[in-house]
Amino acid sequence: MPDSPLIMLVDDEQANLELFAAILEEEGYRTLSSNNAAVALKLLETNKPDLIISDIYMPEMGGFEFYEKVQSIPEIRSVPFIFLSALSDRAHVREGKELGADDYLTKPIDIDELVTTVRGKLKRAASMRSAMQSEFDALKEQVLSTLSHELNTPLTYIIGFSEIISGGASSITTDELKEFATLIHHGGGRLKNLVDDFLITVQIDSGHTQKYFETDRREFDLTKLMAQLRSEFEPQASEKGIAFNLKGDGPLRVFASESLVRDIVGRLLSNAVKFTSTGSVSLSASDEGEYVRLDVVDTGVGFPEAELPRVCDKFYQVNKEVQQQQGAGLGLYIAKNLANINRCKFEISSSENSGTKVTLHIPTR
Secondary structure, eight states: OTTSOEEEEEOSOHHHHHHHHHHHHHTTOEEEEESOHHHHHHHTTTOOOSEEEEESOOSSSOHHHHHHHHHTOTTTTTSOEEEEESOOOHHHHHHHHHHTOSEEEESSOOHHHHHHHHHHHHHHHHHHHHHHHHHHHHHHHHHHHHHHHHHHHHHHHHHHHHHHHHHSGGGOOHHHHHHHHHHHHHHHHHHHHHHHHHHHHHHHHHTHHHHHHHHHOEEEEHHHHHHHHHHHHHHHHHHTTOEEEEEOOSOOEEEEOHHHHHHHHHHHHHHHHHTOSSSEEEEEEEEOSSEEEEEEEEOSOOOOGGGGGGTTSTTOOTTTTTSOOOSOSOHHHHHHHHHHHTTOEEEEEEOTTSOEEEEEEEEOO
8 A cells, every 4th residue: 555654663573573564554554664773764765754663772883873863854854753672660751751652662562552553653643734734824825825926926016117227217397207217216125125025924934033143132222212213213203294202312232133123123023104194103211120110102003903913923914805915914923023133022013094103122231
């Protein structure tokens, strides 16, 4: 049965291999046997079993070492692994479980227990694969949907207006040329932001940003950073006719990565300005001893309260079908994860049409 699960058996006793293979094949499984762990590793180069059962005490390479080497193979790492041994003392059971093995059976093997354990582990593995595939499919759908819109719209600006310029340069007025150049610049900036967000997300998920934080964290004055951000975002707020309020008596010394904190607060202010049409955006900070509390508050569209648990998810965008938005829906995901990396508490409160408040508690040491 080529489609039935493949089970690898590793045991230095040939009689055990033959017995276990006979039992499992009788249940409809395929088996792949080896009486040597090193040989079993070679077999894994061309075979991917659905489950591995390995003895612990074997010459040359024991079961625990074999397990650790299996875990170093990315394609095999998630395959269920069962330890098998005549030893039943708690120390060996505990050691096997601490390594991360899925189960531990002792000899002499009860046939029903062996079959039931194998069946249960395979069923759980299949369920996890199905869940992961569903999650992957949903993520792929989100990525494709985001890219199709967020790439096509700015590319339309860039390609369309550049074609107009190149095809009719002699008849285009100076004012029209400036307008086209502005739209092309806007489209290019939008593409850059999209690419930057995807790259930062990958860096966060891969652990690179955590490593960067470990080398970049230091003490700095938060009020100076707030003043810099005010000079960047106040003109944007003014263009929309909304007030930009800043409150924070310095110095407010914090201990974090200044560049990452700047990214966090910049994203929060960008969202606040983008989704506020009337009223104000406020940036404030105050000393609370072990932390400096920083608040970004706006009077914008807000989030439905029922959606608050999801607003920091990847690709989340509120009322995407109704509102004209720019971006991939990664801003709050990135901000919250950067906050966690900087050991900041991250809190968000909001209600629909009543604005949003995001609070960061940044460590002072």
